Amino acid sequence: MSIRNAILGFLSWKPFTGYELKKLFADSLSFHWSGNSNQIYGTLIQLHKDGAVSIEVQQQEKYPAKKVYAITEAGREELKAWLLDGPVLPEVKNHFQIQLAWAEALSGAELDALFERYERLLSDQILMYRDRAARGREGPSRSAREMLIWMRIEEGRLAAYEAELAWAAGLRKELAGLSG
Amino acid sequence: MSIRNAILGFLSWKPFTGYELKKLFADSLSFHWSGNSNQIYGTLIQLHKDGAVSIEVQQQEKYPAKKVYAITEAGREELKAWLLDGPVLPEVKNHFQIQLAWAEALSGAELDALFERYERLLSDQILMYRDRAARGREGPSRSAREMLIWMRIEEGRLAAYEAELAWAAGLRKELAGLSG
């Protein structure tokens, strides 16, 4: 369960170059990868070696030559096998909760400041999400089903951030009540 | 932001052996580490080299000798510095959502089966959470503030799983409506 599957997913939509894939990952709100070249170019080389993708080199006049990767039959089979593979629980690393868990060494004011910074971080993120959502729809639209799924995934992400913000704000108030 | 901080956190509570720490991580619902020996023993050695913990070797009659680790002043300073460090957004790897995003190659029945397995996984996890919560309270209780925080963290985790389950169930129904 790695970026390899997601790359195959994008290529099942249409052929892409490594550079384009890199941007897709970097711009995406729903995928958790940073989209660094190391991983993308390396994985593409691996996929090609495994016969899951084919390469077409396109010379260009003004820009460096590019390698356009297309998914093969074997690639589609690998993708489908992964899709049928048992689902896995989400992995969450909530660093802030871990900080909180050991925050006994902080004063009330220091703890409150930590909450304030966290809440600002979250609301910034939420604003950015809404902004992007209002702007352009990323993602394919091969069917009504796929469009619905992509929409609900984005909504789910946003709702999770909002729930986290509400949780933090609620706990902060409770803590203020304790000390005040 | 790694297991090193969490180990210092546990040791700020009271001294522990590596073996005990390993169990604390493995049993914990709120921490995301597996608690494998490699990481724990290795980190303890590193912490000792850095002067953040002290070691007391205790010989035992029937069991192997154990090393009891205690936090030092330097360790407490490191812990506090980390606590004051800027909070970071939660990192979420929702593998199921990524599968869904590329599920176009699946039939309606295959997709529905994937949802069913995911929902069962989630509800099993939720049951396990409730069960453990009903049983023993893990965690320290040095103050009312700390107890409240630990309680709310556990509740937040549970609520997140429940929200994820509701999200999946809702989307599944919508998808059934599309095809039916």
Place this chain on the structure above:
DNA sequence: CAAAGCATGTAAGCAGTTACATGATTGT
């Protein structure tokens, strides 16, 4: 004239994983 875009890649490192190795003791 500097920054951003196009396009490919490499190097070094971090945090985490499973599996292995050892060996006595206690419970089923």
Place this chain on the structure above:
DNA sequence: ACAATCATGTAACTGCTTACATGCTTTG
């Protein structure tokens, strides 16, 4: 007899990260 508990550690690997390297073109 077999598994679990106590207790420490090592080896090999995965997936991902930031930073670096090259070089031409277009935009501000």
